[in-house]
Amino acid sequence: MPKKIITVKCPFCGSEKVSKNGHNKTGKQVYNCNNPECNHHNFVEEYTYKAYNPEVRQQVLKMAVDCTGIRATGRILGISKDTVTAILKKPKTGRGR
Template structure:
């Protein structure tokens, strides 16, 4: 094993830290672990969050879905190619067949149907025959 700072082979074991073996370099005094755990989020998680934002999802909604802090997503947007966008407003939806427009169409249809219900005969109650 070599010291990551000076590259020396003169390293000794130096106890444990959180269940991992610690090492210390005799030459430079640096204490280190053999293998470090990666910190942060994967590139896939970052791409998914950026794609969600590009499709019009808000930062806090992305946080609720993915569990990644909205501040982290804001920083990713600023650092990405999408940094030129105004992040105070989500991007406008240009797709005419988006889910929101479909919901609007169904709401209009239901409103029209309920307004015409007074013209239909009541078929649910059987009429008594004399």
């Protein structure tokens, strides 16, 4: 088995063209998105990880059903409200990719 490589993707545009950009105040890895069409030029690793975590996705969808606000959902799950919005906009339908 090769070493597990975690591909970092921009949580906002999905681009893999990202570069490391130091750490933020809380010591988390900050990345720069190199996609010129992306409005979010940097993001924190944890956001990416959680946004692509199916369990978090489930939680977000569940909390939306319970009418938890987007901001509250993000705060509770530790993800950005943009990520929450992105998840809610793209519910898993099981078709397509």
